[in-house]
Amino acid sequence: MQRLGRSLHPARWPVFFALTILCLVAGENYPFSNYPMYSSFKRKSYYIYLADEIGKPLATSRFGLTTPGLKKIFESQRRAAFTREDETGGPDSALADRSAGVALLRYLEGLPVVRRQPPSLLRGLQVRRVNLFWKPERIEAETEIIAQNK
DSSP states (O other), X not given: OOOSSOOOOGGGHHHHHHHHHHHHHHOSOTTSOOSOTTSOOOSEEEEEEEEOTTSOEEOXXXXXXXXXXXXXXXXHHHHHHHHHHHHHSSOOHHHHHHHHHHHHHHHHHTOHHHHTSOGGGTTXXXXXXXXXXXXXXXXXXXXXXXXXXX
């Protein structure tokens, strides 16, 4: 009978144990991580993207950014909007989204890579948000325009 898989050569056991101890001492190293990556998903999520004035998606690399970077900037602006709202009254999610979208557009306008591009790039530029909802047996998506350059 043929064995499935290969066993470690006896001379490699000390190396295996030494590496295991090193990883445990160093902490948070695969496969000894305590972080439950991808073990569960939220029921709602979203992503942000940029589009031109007619709604055609634009590559974030044209702005010197990545899509996750774009979302991080949006999220930090959104948190700041909630903080400002808390000082004046209860936070409004839609208002915080609009405020973060406008702040994101202003941020993009100030980037050196954008200043070297034709001004038409910014004309009508839209910040769009796609809301994702996990439903039984399917994923639903809803797109909305958060902010638009004039």
